[in-house]
Amino acid sequence: MSEKESSIKKKLPVILNGQFFKPDGKCVLCVNKTIKFDENATGNLHKHLKRVHPNSYASYEAMKSKVAKKEENKLSEPKPNFFCFQSSSQLNNTMRLYYR
Numbered sequence: 001m002s003e004k005e006s007s008i009k010k011k012l013p014v015i016l017n018g019q020f021f022k023p024d025g026k027c028v029l030c031v032n033k034t035i036k037f038d039e040n041a042t043g044n045l046h047k048h049l050k051r052v053h054p055n056s057y058a059s060y061e062a063m064k065s066k067v068a069k070k071e072e073n074k075l076s077e078p079k080p081n082f083f084c085f086q087s088s089s090q091l092n093n094t095m096r097l098y099y100r
């Protein structure tokens with residue numbers, strides 16, 4: 001695997017997941033059309049999808065918001081907290097044991 005490929009794989013935009021475009025910018029919906037794009041700016045891909053494949057662009061938008069929601073859920077997942085499972089009096093007893 002070349003260095004370029006691995007860097008693309010590291011943070012692949014949703015639009016390049018192979019459903020609309022291959023990671024190298026090749027349009028899946030057009031035959032043999034590769035859209036030039038900057039690794040950090042997929043605007044050209046969006047433009048192409050919106051202009052040439054409006055239906056796919058709509059489903060891409062839906063998919064993107066779905067992914068964003070998924071990531072949001074991941075972030076807001078409650079972290080297990082030891083102190084949550086103890087009442088304050090239990091906590092005091094525990095502290096006393098430790099500091100005796």
Ligand SMILES: [Zn+2]
Nearest residue numbers: 027029030052
């Ligand atoms: Zn296309």
